[in-house]
Amino acid sequence: MNSNNDVSISFFFDDKNIENFYINIFKKFNFQNIETFSINQESQLKKIKNELIVIDISSKKSLLKIKNFDFSKTSKVIVISAFLKKYLTLPSNIEKRLYHFFSKPLDFKIFSKVLESCVIQVNRYKFLDNKERILVDLVDKSPFKMAVYTLDEKLVYANKDYIDLKELDYLTENKNFSTLSHSDLKFKEILYNLKKISTYVYEYEYLNTFYRSFYYFIKNESFVVDICFDITKEKTRIDDLKKSALFFEKSSEGVVVTDKNANVLTINTAFAKITGFTKDEVIGKSINVLSSGIHEKSFYKNLWDNLIFHGKWQGEIWNRRKNGEVYPEWLSITQIKDPKTDEVNYMALFTDISSIKEADKKLQFYAKHDHLTGLLNKVQFENILNFSMERAKRNSSKLALMFIDLDHFKEINDTYGHNVGDLVLKTVASRISKTLRKEDVIARIGGDEFNILIDYIEDESDALEIGNKLNEAIKKDMYLENATFYLSFSIGISIYPYHGINTKDLIKNADAAMYEVKKAGRDGVMLYNSEFTKNLLKKVELQNSLKEATKNEDFEVYYQPVINLSSKKVIGAEALIRWYDSNTNAYISPEKFIPIAENHGMIYDIGRFVRKQAFEDLLIILNSYDPNFIMSINVSSKEFFQDEYIKDLLTMMKDFSIDTKNIELEITETHIMKNSDLAIKILNKLKENNINLAIDDFGSGYSSLNYLKKFPISKLKIDKSFVLDMLKVEDDRLITQTIINISKIFKVKVQAEGVESKAHEFELMQMGCDLSQGYYHARPMPINDFLNFLEGRNK
Known part of the structure; x- marks a missing residue:
C-alpha cells in the first residue's frame, strides 16, 4: 500500500519485546492512526473504537483479560498466538469479530496478505456505511413523518419532519414517544395491539390537524416504527360524506361508503352489528373483506357492470361476518359522483335476510x-x-x-x-x-x-x-x-x-x-407402512436442525484442489459445504441435506453463505498464492433458475472486488436438462458477464450433443463414478475416453473427478485429460489447511 492508510488500528500484546516489531510492520502499511496497549496494564483497557484490532498472545492467562475488551461492532480482529487455535477458547467478543487466526511462528508473507485483505474489507464496509447515510437522507426528505422506538419507547431514529427540527440534534436529548408523538395513545396500547395484528393503524387530531399513524414491528419485534401521514383533507371529505349519510346512521340497515376502488371510507352502527367488524377494522380496507367466496366471478362482473353503466345495483348476495359465518343479505348500491371534481364514491345499504327459510337451508349446507x-x-x-x-x-x-x-x-x-x-x-x-x-x-x-x-x-x-x-x-x-x-x-x-x-x-x-x-x-x-412414519419423523428432525443451522450459519466451507495434469500445478479449487449437526454429533452429507434445503426454501441462504465465505477466502488465496487462481462454486437448480440469482451473484462479486476470471460456476447436467431452453438463456446471460461455466457430473445425466453445442460452457467434469472404476471396467474407461474426445470437439477443458491413485492420473494423461481432482491429490480441507497445502506445493 503506497498511499496513506486511513484505517485506524489498535495493537495489544502481553510481551513488551514484540511491540516495535509490529509497529514497524504497521508503518510499512502506512497506517496513520496506531494505538498500542499492553494487556497486562488493565488501567489502559477501555472501549476500543478502532476499525482493525491486532492481538498477540503469548500466555493463556491473557485470554482472561481480553474478554473484557469492548470493541466496536464493525471492528475486525486478527489474533497471533503461540498456541494452535484448537487448544484455545477465544472469548466471545473476539470470536465474533475474528478475521484471521495465526499460530506462531508467524509467516510474514501470509500475515501481510491477510492484513492487506482486511484493510480492503474495512474500506468496503465504510463505503457501504456511506450508502446507509444516503438512505437516511432520503427518508429525512420524504413527505411523511417517521420514527423508530425501542420497546421501552426510547427514540432510536426520526426524520426531521417528525420532530420539527431544522437539525438532527435530538440524538443527545433522550427523546421518547410521549414527548415526540402528538398521538393520545399510550405506548403500551400500541405494543398490546401489535401483539395481535402485524400493523396497527390509529387516527388522531392535534391542533386541528388530523393524522393517521401506521405502527409495526421490525427486526424480530425489537423496535416499533411509527409512520405518520397528514390526513386532514381526507378527513374533511369523509366528514362531508357522513353528514350526507346522517339519515342512514340511525337506520336498522347496514350502511357503508367506499371510494371508487371499493376501499371503505365510513360505516354505520348497523354495519358493525350485522358484520361484526368495527370501524377501526374496516376503514381504509377493501370491502372484499366481507367476500364469502361463494359467488362466481361472473356474478361480481355483472354487479360492477351495472354500477358503472347504470349507477346502481341491487340484489341478494352472500357475505361473510368477522367470525367466518356466511350469511345472505339484500344489498342496494348507488354511485355518488361529485359534479365538480367527477370524484366517484359508492354507498351501499344492506339488510341481513338470514331468517328466510331458503337462506337457512343454504347456511346449513355450507356449514357441512x-x-x-x-x-x-x-x-x-x-x-x-x-x-x-x-x-x-x-x-x-x-x-x-x-x-x-x-x-x-x-x-x-x-x-x-x-x-x-x-x-x-x-x-x-x-x-x-x-x-x-x-x-x-x-x-x-x-x-x-x-x-x-x-x-x-x-x-x-x-x-x-x-x-x-x-x-x-x-x-x-x-x-x-x-x-x-x-x-x-x-x-x-x-x-x-x-x-x-x-x-x-x-x-x-x-x-x-x-x-x-x-x-x-x-x-x-x-x-x-409403519416405517414411513419413522422415516418421516427423522426427515422432519433433520429439517428442523437444518433450519436452525441455516439461521445461525453453522456451516463450514472446505476446499479441494484442482490440478493441471501437464504442469502438476494447483490452478484452482472447488468450494464444498460441510455441516456438523450438534444434535447428532456427526457431519451430515451434503447429498442428504442439500435436497431438503432445496425443497424447503433454505438453499438460497445456504448458497449465499457459501459464495460469501468462498469470496472471502479467495481474496486471501489470490493475494498469497496466484492471481489467476479459479474458485469453483456449485449452483443448485433452485438457485440457478431463480430470477434474482445472476444479479445477486454479480453484486456480491462487485462488493468483494472479485474478477470474473477467478470464478467458475458448476451446474449439474441433470439440473440443466430439467428446463433446457430456460437454462440456455441463463447460461448465455452468465457468459455475457464473463463468468466461467462448467457442467458437473457429465455423463451421468441425459443431455444430448445437440443441446451441448448450445451451452456456452468452458469445462466438462467427468462424473467420478466412471473414473473410479475405469482401470478395471472397460465400459467406464471407454465412457471416460469418449467424454474427453467430446471436450476436444467442442474445444472446452475437461476435468476428471474421483482421481484416487497415480494409475488413475497416468491413464487420464494418456487419454488427453486436462485437469484432475480427487483424494490422490488431497481431500477437501478448511481454508487454513488449504493455505498450508498451497504453501507446501510451492516449496
Whole structure:
C-alpha cells in the first residue's frame, strides 16, 4: 500500500519485546492512526473504537483479560498466538469479530496478505456505511413523518419532519414517544395491539390537524416504527360524506361508503352489528373483506357492470361476518359522483335476510360442505369417519381411508390462474364421485387434497383396486378453458383397525403413505407402512436442525484442489459445504441435506453463505498464492433458475472486488436438462458477464450433443463414478475416453473427478485429460489447511 492508510488500528500484546516489531510492520502499511496497549496494564483497557484490532498472545492467562475488551461492532480482529487455535477458547467478543487466526511462528508473507485483505474489507464496509447515510437522507426528505422506538419507547431514529427540527440534534436529548408523538395513545396500547395484528393503524387530531399513524414491528419485534401521514383533507371529505349519510346512521340497515376502488371510507352502527367488524377494522380496507367466496366471478362482473353503466345495483348476495359465518343479505348500491371534481364514491345499504327459510337451508349446507366442489368439508367428514369406525368396531369389520393429493396442481394455478384451478377441482370432484359408489364418503379437506372413506371392505387389495380406478379416471384428458390437462393422483391408504384405531392415527398414516407415493415420483397408490412414519419423523428432525443451522450459519466451507495434469500445478479449487449437526454429533452429507434445503426454501441462504465465505477466502488465496487462481462454486437448480440469482451473484462479486476470471460456476447436467431452453438463456446471460461455466457430473445425466453445442460452457467434469472404476471396467474407461474426445470437439477443458491413485492420473494423461481432482491429490480441507497445502506445493 503506497498511499496513506486511513484505517485506524489498535495493537495489544502481553510481551513488551514484540511491540516495535509490529509497529514497524504497521508503518510499512502506512497506517496513520496506531494505538498500542499492553494487556497486562488493565488501567489502559477501555472501549476500543478502532476499525482493525491486532492481538498477540503469548500466555493463556491473557485470554482472561481480553474478554473484557469492548470493541466496536464493525471492528475486525486478527489474533497471533503461540498456541494452535484448537487448544484455545477465544472469548466471545473476539470470536465474533475474528478475521484471521495465526499460530506462531508467524509467516510474514501470509500475515501481510491477510492484513492487506482486511484493510480492503474495512474500506468496503465504510463505503457501504456511506450508502446507509444516503438512505437516511432520503427518508429525512420524504413527505411523511417517521420514527423508530425501542420497546421501552426510547427514540432510536426520526426524520426531521417528525420532530420539527431544522437539525438532527435530538440524538443527545433522550427523546421518547410521549414527548415526540402528538398521538393520545399510550405506548403500551400500541405494543398490546401489535401483539395481535402485524400493523396497527390509529387516527388522531392535534391542533386541528388530523393524522393517521401506521405502527409495526421490525427486526424480530425489537423496535416499533411509527409512520405518520397528514390526513386532514381526507378527513374533511369523509366528514362531508357522513353528514350526507346522517339519515342512514340511525337506520336498522347496514350502511357503508367506499371510494371508487371499493376501499371503505365510513360505516354505520348497523354495519358493525350485522358484520361484526368495527370501524377501526374496516376503514381504509377493501370491502372484499366481507367476500364469502361463494359467488362466481361472473356474478361480481355483472354487479360492477351495472354500477358503472347504470349507477346502481341491487340484489341478494352472500357475505361473510368477522367470525367466518356466511350469511345472505339484500344489498342496494348507488354511485355518488361529485359534479365538480367527477370524484366517484359508492354507498351501499344492506339488510341481513338470514331468517328466510331458503337462506337457512343454504347456511346449513355450507356449514357441512365445501363451497367450491359441493363435497363434504373436513369437519363433517371426520364426524362421519368417527361414526363409521365405531360401527366397524362393533361389527368387527374393516374400512379404508384414502388420502388423495392432486399431482402438480400448483403449476396449474400458477400458469392458468385460480379461476381455471377452481374449474379443475370441480371436475376432479365430479370424476371421483362418478367412479365411487353412492355409499362411499368423499370430502375436500383443503386445497387439492381429498379424503375418501370406503366402508365394509373385505381385503386390503380392494382398497388398492379402488385407488387405481380413481387414478385411471383422473388420467383421462381434461379439456377446460381451451386447454387440455393431464392429471394424476398420489393416493395413500390406511386400513382400520390395522393402521389406527382412532381418527387421528388413521388420517396421519394415510397421509404418511401418500407422502411416500410423492417421494417415489407421484402417480401411484400405496398402503401405509409403519416405517414411513419413522422415516418421516427423522426427515422432519433433520429439517428442523437444518433450519436452525441455516439461521445461525453453522456451516463450514472446505476446499479441494484442482490440478493441471501437464504442469502438476494447483490452478484452482472447488468450494464444498460441510455441516456438523450438534444434535447428532456427526457431519451430515451434503447429498442428504442439500435436497431438503432445496425443497424447503433454505438453499438460497445456504448458497449465499457459501459464495460469501468462498469470496472471502479467495481474496486471501489470490493475494498469497496466484492471481489467476479459479474458485469453483456449485449452483443448485433452485438457485440457478431463480430470477434474482445472476444479479445477486454479480453484486456480491462487485462488493468483494472479485474478477470474473477467478470464478467458475458448476451446474449439474441433470439440473440443466430439467428446463433446457430456460437454462440456455441463463447460461448465455452468465457468459455475457464473463463468468466461467462448467457442467458437473457429465455423463451421468441425459443431455444430448445437440443441446451441448448450445451451452456456452468452458469445462466438462467427468462424473467420478466412471473414473473410479475405469482401470478395471472397460465400459467406464471407454465412457471416460469418449467424454474427453467430446471436450476436444467442442474445444472446452475437461476435468476428471474421483482421481484416487497415480494409475488413475497416468491413464487420464494418456487419454488427453486436462485437469484432475480427487483424494490422490488431497481431500477437501478448511481454508487454513488449504493455505498450508498451497504453501507446501510451492516449496
